[in-house]
Amino acid sequence: MTPNGIDSRWLGLAIFIIVCLGAGGLGAIATTPEIEGWYKTIEKPSWNPPGWIFGPIWTTLYLMMAVAAWLVWKPEGFKAATTPLTLFAVQLLLNVAWSWxxxxxxxxxxxFVEIVILWSAIVATMAAFFRCSKIAGWLMAPYLAWGSFASVLNFTIWRMNT
Structure with missing residues (x-):
């Protein structure tokens, strides 16, 4: 318990949620102004998802990532989970960098080069999370699936516009 009576485990969850949604916000700073600008002008495949779907998908993925990281952290804290949480931080930074x-x-x-590295970091994070918590590992699976799709989409957009 913290001095104000809040269970530190729940405070930890709140912090992970803030960090993950904050990462999404940092990426959105680069993304949002370009949706109606540059992105609208480039060639995209017919299977490019509609713009309205990205917000709900990313919000869900960031919340799932936060819960996964929290499940890894919760039993014994950062010291006991240094490697998986460091991998988590690396993939989160790469996630933001891709948008920029x-x-x-x-x-x-x-x-595309960066998203391949990001994809590898997601796989490494997922593997490390599975060793700590099966649920945490599985919570990262939709993110890996979306990252795989995003990699193919990124590659296709790149090739269509060169």
């Missing part, structure tokens, strides 16, 4: 490279810098080619 693709949307902010208008560089689909470099964004």
């Amino acid at each position: 490279i693709f949307f902010g810098m208008h560089q689909p080619g470099w964004a």
Whole structure:
């Protein structure tokens, strides 16, 4: 318990949620202004999802990531989960960086290189999470699936616009 009576485990969950949604917000700073600008002008495949779907999907994924990280942290804290939580932080930073490279810098080619690295970091994080908590590992699965789809979409957009 904290001095004000809040169970520190729940405070930890709140912090993970804030961090993950905050990462989404940082990515949105680069993304949002470009949706009606640059992104609207480039070629995209017919199977490109409609714009309205990205907000609900990413919000859900960030919340699932937060819960997964919390489940890894909760039993014994950061010291006991240093490797999986470091991998988690790395993939979260790469997640933000992709938005800035693709949307902010208008560089689909470099964004594809970066998303391959991001995808690898998600796989490594998922594997480390599975060793700590099966539920945490499975909570990362939809993110890996969406990351796989996003990688193919990124590659296709890059090739269509070169």
